[in-house]
Amino acid sequence: MILVVTPNPAVDVTYRVAEQRIGETQRVLGVQRRPGGKGLNVGRVLASTGVRTHAVLPLGGDGGHWIAGTLDDLGLAHTDVAVRGETRTTVTVVDDLAHPTMFGEPGPVLTPDEWDTVTASVETMLDGDVGDVGGAAGAAGAPPAAALVVSGSLPRDSDPDVVARWVTAARRRGVLSVVDCSGTALLAAASAGATVCKPNREELLEATGTDDERSGALRLLGLGATVVVVSRGSDGIAAHLSEHVLEVPAVPGVSGNPTGAGDAATAGLVRVLVDARSVPAPDDATLLRALRSAAAHGAAAVLQPVAGAVDPADVDRFLSTPPAPAHDRTRTPA
Amino acid sequence: MILVVTPNPAVDVTYRVAEQRIGETQRVLGVQRRPGGKGLNVGRVLASTGVRTHAVLPLGGDGGHWIAGTLDDLGLAHTDVAVRGETRTTVTVVDDLAHPTMFGEPGPVLTPDEWDTVTASVETMLDGDVGDVGGAAGAAGAPPAAALVVSGSLPRDSDPDVVARWVTAARRRGVLSVVDCSGTALLAAASAGATVCKPNREELLEATGTDDERSGALRLLGLGATVVVVSRGSDGIAAHLSEHVLEVPAVPGVSGNPTGAGDAATAGLVRVLVDARSVPAPDDATLLRALRSAAAHGAAAVLQPVAGAVDPADVDRFLSTPPAPAHDRTRTPA
Numbered sequence: 001m002i003l004v005v006t007p008n009p010a011v012d013v014t015y016r017v018a019e020q021r022i023g024e025t026q027r028v029l030g031v032q033r034r035p036g037g038k039g040l041n042v043g044r045v046l047a048s049t050g051v052r053t054h055a056v057l058p059l060g061g062d063g064g065h066w067i068a069g070t071l072d073d074l075g076l077a078h079t080d081v082a083v084r085g086e087t088r089t090t091v092t093v094v095d096d097l098a099h100p101t102m103f104g105e106p107g108p109v110l111t112p113d114e115w116d117t118v119t120a121s122v123e124t125m126l127d128g129d130v131g132d133v134g135g136a137a138g139a140a141g142a143p144p145a146a147a148l149v150v151s152g153s154l155p156r157d158s159d160p161d162v163v164a165r166w167v168t169a170a171r172r173r174g175v176l177s178v179v180d181c182s183g184t185a186l187l188a189a190a191s192a193g194a195t196v197c198k199p200n201r202e203e204l205l206e207a208t209g210t211d212d213e214r215s216g217a218l219r220l221l222g223l224g225a226t227v228v229v230v231s232r233g234s235d236g237i238a239a240h241l242s243e244h245v246l247e248v249p250a251v252p253g254v255s256g257n258p259t260g261a262g263d264a265a266t267a268g269l270v271r272v273l274v275d276a277r278s279v280p281a282p283d284d285a286t287l288l289r290a291l292r293s294a295a296a297h298g299a300a301a302v303l304q305p306v307a308g309a310v311d312p313a314d315v316d317r318f319l320s321t322p323p324a325p326a327h328d329r330t331r332t333p334a
Numbered sequence: 335m336i337l338v339v340t341p342n343p344a345v346d347v348t349y350r351v352a353e354q355r356i357g358e359t360q361r362v363l364g365v366q367r368r369p370g371g372k373g374l375n376v377g378r379v380l381a382s383t384g385v386r387t388h389a390v391l392p393l394g395g396d397g398g399h400w401i402a403g404t405l406d407d408l409g410l411a412h413t414d415v416a417v418r419g420e421t422r423t424t425v426t427v428v429d430d431l432a433h434p435t436m437f438g439e440p441g442p443v444l445t446p447d448e449w450d451t452v453t454a455s456v457e458t459m460l461d462g463d464v465g466d467v468g469g470a471a472g473a474a475g476a477p478p479a480a481a482l483v484v485s486g487s488l489p490r491d492s493d494p495d496v497v498a499r500w501v502t503a504a505r506r507r508g509v510l511s512v513v514d515c516s517g518t519a520l521l522a523a524a525s526a527g528a529t530v531c532k533p534n535r536e537e538l539l540e541a542t543g544t545d546d547e548r549s550g551a552l553r554l555l556g557l558g559a560t561v562v563v564v565s566r567g568s569d570g571i572a573a574h575l576s577e578h579v580l581e582v583p584a585v586p587g588v589s590g591n592p593t594g595a596g597d598a599a600t601a602g603l604v605r606v607l608v609d610a611r612s613v614p615a616p617d618d619a620t621l622l623r624a625l626r627s628a629a630a631h632g633a634a635a636v637l638q639p640v641a642g643a644v645d646p647a648d649v650d651r652f653l654s655t656p657p658a659p660a661h662d663r664t665r666t667p668a
Contacts (some may be wrong), residue, residue: 015425015437020356023433031439062396091349091425093437099357103349103427105365 002046002270003125003145005118005166006039006057007181008107008155009067011089012307020095034306035067035074036090038152038180041263041308042270045297047076049312051271054078054142056121058155060108061086077142079121083114085155107155115162122148122166126173145170146274150189151180151266160184164192171195176279178270180262183207190223195278198229198266214240226281229269229291231262237294239287246284248291251299251318260307261298268297268315292319336380336604337459337479339452339500340373340391341515342441342489343401345423346641354429368640369401369408370424372486372514375597375642376604379631381410383646385605388412388476390455392489394442395420411476413455417448419489441489449496456482456500460507479504480608484523485514485600494518498526505529510613512604514596517541524557529612532563532600548574560615563603563625565596571628573621580618582625585633585652594641595632602631602649626653 016030035044039055046053055078059068064080064087071078085108093101110118128144148170150163163185170177171193178196179189182203190197197220201213208216217228217240228240236249272290273282282290293315300314301307350364369378373389380387389412393402398414398421405412419442427435444452462478482504484497497519504511505527512530513523516537524531531554535547542550551562551574562574570583606624607616616624627649634648635641 013423015439017437022354022356022435025436025438028437028439062400065399066396089347091437101356102359103351103362103425104359105349105362 001052001054001125001128001143001145002043002147002149002274003122004039004043004046004053004055004149004151005122006037006043006055006152007118007150007158007162008153009035009037009040009057009059009064009087010105010107011063011066011087012036012092013089014092014094017093017095020093020098020101032306033066033070034308035070036307038260038263038266039149040067040071040076041260042149042151042180042267043076044074044308045264045267045301045310046271047074048310049267049271049297049315051267051274052143054125054145056118056125057081058083058108058110058114058118059087060084063087063089079125081114081117081121083108083110085109109157110155115159119162119165119169123169126169126175144173145175146277147270148175148177149180149266149270150177151263153182154185158185160188164188167192167194174279176273178266178273180266186220187223190220190225190228193224193226195226195281196229196269196273197225197227198231198269200231200233200262204228204230213238214245217245218242227287229294231265231294231298233258233261237265237291237298239291246287246291248288248295251295251321254299254302254318256302257305257307258302260309261301263308264301264310265294265298267310268293268295271297335386335388335459335462335477335479336377336481336483336608337456338373338377338380338387338389338483338485339456340371340377340389340486341452341484341492341496342487343369343371343374343391343393343398343421344439344441345397345400345421346370346426347423348426348428351427351429354427354432354435366640367400367404368642369404370641372594372597372600373483374401374405374410375594376483376485376514376601377410378408378642379598379601379635379644380605381408382644383601383605383631383649385601385608386477388459388479390452390459391415392417392442392444392448392452393421394418397421397423413459415448415451415455417442417444419443443491444489449493453496453499453503457503460503460509478507479509480611481604482509482511483514483600483604484511485597487516488519492519494522498522501526501528508613510607512600512607514600520554521557524554524559524562527558527560529560529615530563530603530607531559531561532565532603534565534567534596538562538564547572548579551579552576561621563628565599565628565632567592567595571599571625571632573625580621580625582622582629585629585655588633588636588652590636591639591641592636594643595635597642598635598644599628599632601644602627602629605631 060083088105088107176195210216276286296318300310394417422439422441510529544550610620630652634644
């Protein structure tokens with residue numbers, strides 16, 4: 001089972017209008033509502049490719065209630081931590097004429113007690129739920145976790161150390177962890193010894209205050225991360241280790257909807273790492289397969305109209321095309 | 335008790351942003367959520383001025399659940415008709431630089447059975463609920479209705495005849511009715527013999543296909559309405575009868591938020607009509623007092639930052655200012 005934590009889930013609403021205009025009343029021609037937040041995208045992609053997945057997430061208010069019901073409908077097992085704040089909504093307005101406009105609500109502020117409950121739920125699910133009375137609904141009978149994924153932003157005013165607590169809980173149990181967060185939460189995950197830190201390039205540079213990808217990756221490796229995987233969109237994906245960098249190009253000739261492609265890549269990455277039992281550290285051959293899987297999952301996600309979905313046939317097709325040569329840029333130690 | 339039907343309620347969400355821009359991600363600085371729909375504005379103003387009020391409304395999905403809970407919190411008694419569709423949301427984006435942008439979801443389509451249940455609820459509440467087992471939650475012990483208010487749009491694909499059924503149900507019981515709808519629903523209300531049709535001028539011209547207010551009002555009177563009250567914003571408010579027109583100017587020197595001012599005016603109008611027991615038809619003196627009350631409530635609503643609210647002290651202040659002379663434009667019969 002892969003355990004996926006979404007610290008700041010959202011009700012993702014998309015409004016289609018004829019033409020975006022400021023200052024007018026616009027009839028919404030189509031409404032889509034989806035459970036959002038990067039971790040839920042990762043979890044849905046994993047589940048859609050047949051990987052047993054369990055989501056842990058704080059939920060509050062009617063938005064939280066809606067997400068819980070929808071995850072039930074989707075068949076994605078989940079442990080909900082009830083919080084007093086209202087789970088946020090994001091509204092994205094689209095037409096065929098301009099770039100989408102996104103309105104992001106600030107989301108709830110969690111209390112220390114609520115964070116403690118999230119952490120306790122993570123620890124419980126890392127160990128697996130043997131189905132005792134008192135197990136979370138939907139969680140009964142879950143096996144111990146083979147991997148922990150933490151993905152997406154933290155709610156505002158959060159202590160980034162919560163991510164470190166989850167990573168530490170995984171490490172102590174010999175469970176590999178993949179963290180796709182930004183800012184101080186990314187640094188905290190590295191310091192706690194995350195197996196993989198997986199920011200995109202912009203997030204990496206911003207979090208580390210560096211000007212180039214390699215320097216930023218070395219910063220995270222220096223803090224304690226085992227591997228730093230950097231997704232670069234159409235420029236492919238790279239795994240940084242202290243001595244060298246492994247790179248895989250993006251699948252060529254794929255265009256469509258890039259939203260959530262990075263989350264699908266995370267799913268593709270963790271699938272391979274779990275299959276190879278990459279604890280405490282993946283070897284280079286496993287990492288290259290994981291990068292190719294990430295690229296294939298990311299490309300398959302681009303073909304889908306919505307985030308958090310891939311067609312497994314697309315993934316297989318992209319994996320079976322002859323791989324472009326991978327670069328192994330061996331470096332002398334710094 | 336005044337019975338208020340809101341055929342198409344909404345979760346009204348307001349997002350404050352720094353500056354509206356198309357094609358960008360915008361941080362929402364403030365979120366407000368309110369139960370919306372014109373009838374709920376009328377009901378909240380009535381309740382805030384101490385008038386016993388009961389709302390009937392179709393509600394579905396999480397939005398409907400949220401509205402029901404919020405009406406409980408506000409202390410507004412309500413009978414909810416559960417519908418399969420999702421109660422709509424409207425999102426209004428505001429900044430300090432441009433006009434607000436409003437995104438209106440289409441809302442649910444109600445089945446004939448669901449409409450029948452709405453009508454049955456209207457009939458039950460017109461008769462009053464004596465508190466028997468089986469009474470709607472919050473409705474037990476309600477006295478018979480002294481007035482029926484129907485306000486706001488119908489959901490898409492609705493048969494406008496549902497409004498006629500409610501008006502007829504009121505008329506048969508000797509209960510006065512005030513209908514603020516648009517389009518064919520307004521015509522249906524007039525044909526069913528509504529005591530007051532209360533469109534704004536644009537709605538009147540659009541529904542009747544006429545070019546001037548008097549012609550449009552005569553059309554509704556000819557169909558069967560007893561009085562046609564037309565709200566004109568800063569140009570005041572008029573009551574059209576077959577032989578003459580009564581007019582009251584707007585309260586001068588009031589500026590602020592016009593959203594919902596027309597709904598507050600409806601509340602002010604119906605309060606006076608109920609107090610004067612204006613069945614089957616209000617006399618001219620009552621109508622003039624009702625128009626002045628409508629203008630005072632509308633002006634008081636403009637001073638509030640949100641729709642569906644007045645400060646009763648503002649209403650009293652505007653009512654106690656010396657009234658401008660009313661115009662009685664007696665006409666010869668057409």
